[in-house]
Amino acid sequence: MSTILSVKDLSVTFDVHKQGAWPWTPAQRLHAVSQMSFHIKAGECLGVVGESGSGKSTLARAIVGTVPSSGGQILFEGADLARMDTRQRRVHRRDVQMIFQDPLAALNPRMTVGDIIAEPLVTHEPKTPRVEVKRRVAELMERVGLLPNLINRYPHEFSGGQCQRIGIARALILKPKLIICDEPVSALDVSVQAQVVNLLMELQRDMGLSMIFIAHDLSVVKHISDRIIVMYLGRQMETASAEKLTTAPEHPYTQALISSVPIPDPKLEKARIRPILEGELPSPLAPPSGCVFRTRCPKAQASCAGERPKMIDLGENHFVGCPFHAPAKVIMTA
């Protein structure tokens, strides 16, 4: 399988101006994403997990290009998206589409569903005749499980799950190569979540899409992904296949994260030994030196404050960013 997207040392920083400061006061730098490296093969689904504020969404936005990256490369089929000018980039946007968290907010309330789904098509292939546009929209609506006769309806007339299907249809109309799903199901009911996740998996298989699936719900990510990246404060902690990561995690943070997933079995749940993380996520304005996780890490040692830990290759595409990594038995049945 060929690599479709490869991200090298990607960093995203924001300049944060203090409220009420003078215009010439130097801005503080917020490191939202710091030196992330990973790749996605064609047809693969890569999961990204991490707690709130760990930079998952910023990573997605940097790849899609709605947030400028401040360092590193985003190689999409060999071409660096980060170095392109606006015009070149606009052409490349058709191959990478995004699905958003809040299904209703992602749809313009003043446009009909048909117009919303057709927008990418009309933008990138403006010469397509109207009949053809309508045919393709109807076809796709059927594909994602919406009745095509609802084409003239407005977003507020749909339920959350249906709105997410509209969002999916819009992302698919140009037949993109890569789809980035930014917490696509966390705003939905559990029963609807399953439907949407299964729809995404089905579409991915049928259309041979590559997918980046961002979520904070590990069980959903495990269900859909081939490989999973664990992020903490904008940095990569561990990367492994979904199977490996959820059964034999090596990084202390991953272990804590996985053991926090509740198990729907009271006996197992009670018998569980779990490392409990104390404290809060440190501010990304002033991240801890060395390993960013050291302030909350049960295994932290003096040396953790020194150098930033390198990613250690454990073979079989398993990388871990902790020199004191050790397998731990964790249970995750969900």
Place this chain on the structure above:
Amino acid sequence: MLPNPAKLEGVIDAMAVAEVKGRSLWADARTRFMRNKAAVVSLVLLALVAAFALFGGFFAAWERDFVDFSLTGRNAHMGVPSIETGHFFGTDNNGRDLYARVVQGTGISLMVGIVGALVAVVVGTLYGATAGYFGGRLDGVMMRVVDVLMSIPFMFVLILMLVIFGRSILMLFLGIGLISWLDMARIARGQTLSIKNKEFVEVAVATGVHPIKIILRHIVPNLLGIVIVYATLLVPNMIIFESFISFLGLGVQEPNTSLGALINEGAGTMQYGTLWQIAFPLFFFVVTIFAFFFVGDGLRDALDPKDR
């Protein structure tokens, strides 16, 4: 009982064929507006006033600039409103038919209001949306320009302009057009700032839609609710503004007239017992302004139902 598969197929086909007409937010707003009695009555009144301004001239028995010298000096008892003489609203001091003059005055006053509001809607909305959407330095420069223009005392400048370039309706329109869009630009910019961070705008950016199209397709339609409400409330303000200028004697010049000028004239002759000279123009003035305020109120309630 299981449904008959043969029949069910027909139902599915029928569902697929018949496209459901969606209810847009505009349609929703219209039903809400129609439920507001005061606003609907005001809208009808406005339509009547507009019809009066447009077609009232056909029913006038006298030319509006015909001076009936036989009435000079005997206006108080000869120029009384009556259907027999054809002076439905009586005559003014110079013996001119007041009906024809009120028709013209209403027309000009409405036009001033509508031109002002139109300039505000078109220029103000686009200016504000552009500044808000692009943000950063462009926003800073564009909004400082508005601030500077706003800090100039416009009444003073307009009076100077009318004195220097001569008093004409065109100059009045120009002056009103110059100020009316400033507030609108600020309102549109503020709204844009909140809309541009919505996810559907981000989707459009990520899809590669051109910025100009994003402003026209995604930002402006979502601004329009507030803009329309503000515009309907702006129209009466513009009419009052023009009346004030005309009242000072600087606005519309004879033989043309506006409601403000007519009221001015009527106020001057009140003590001679010709009350109709102020009553008729004032009636149309008050009705128009009241109606606009009620319509604006109704529109506000209809367009953002959450904001009550």
